[in-house]
Amino acid sequence: MPSYDFHCNHCERNSILTYKSINDYAKATHVCPYCQSIDLTRVINKVAIARPSRDYSGMSPQQMVKVMESGNSNEMGELFRQIGDTVPGGMDNQFNEVTEKLLKGQKPESVEADLRAADQASSAAIPAAPATPPVSAEKPKGKKKKT
DSSP, X not given: OOEXXXXXXXXXXXXXXXXXXXXXXXXXXXXXXXXXXXXXXXXXXXXXXXXXXXOOTTOOHHHHHHHHHHTOHHHHHHHHHHHHHTSTTOOOHHHHHHHHHHXXXXXXXXXXXXXXXXXXXXXXXXXXXXXXXXXXXXXXOOOOOOO
């Protein structure tokens, strides 16, 4: 539910008014909860400004290698995400999982260790194929049928 900060020009108190929706806020007559005055001024306390993100998709391979060598999990995750977004049909689950781990700040060494452990676990779970006898290119020797 959206909440809005107001300053009452009558009693000089600040208050927070909460509404069920933005439409309810737009339609409402804002009333001070302390003195019931409608002489309120909206107060903006916090402002979030989105920082423009870096465009990794336009980087040269050398620049991408520098990002990978930096060891910065967030930068690596963002690089993976942007590159993955350019692939038609998306990337596989393992790629997406690695990307999410990096974006959450997990260290690249830890992500790599997780991948190795997952590969070893999946290798151990796959049974070895039974040995089959080699197929001979020669025709079997035997008695010829008389016709």
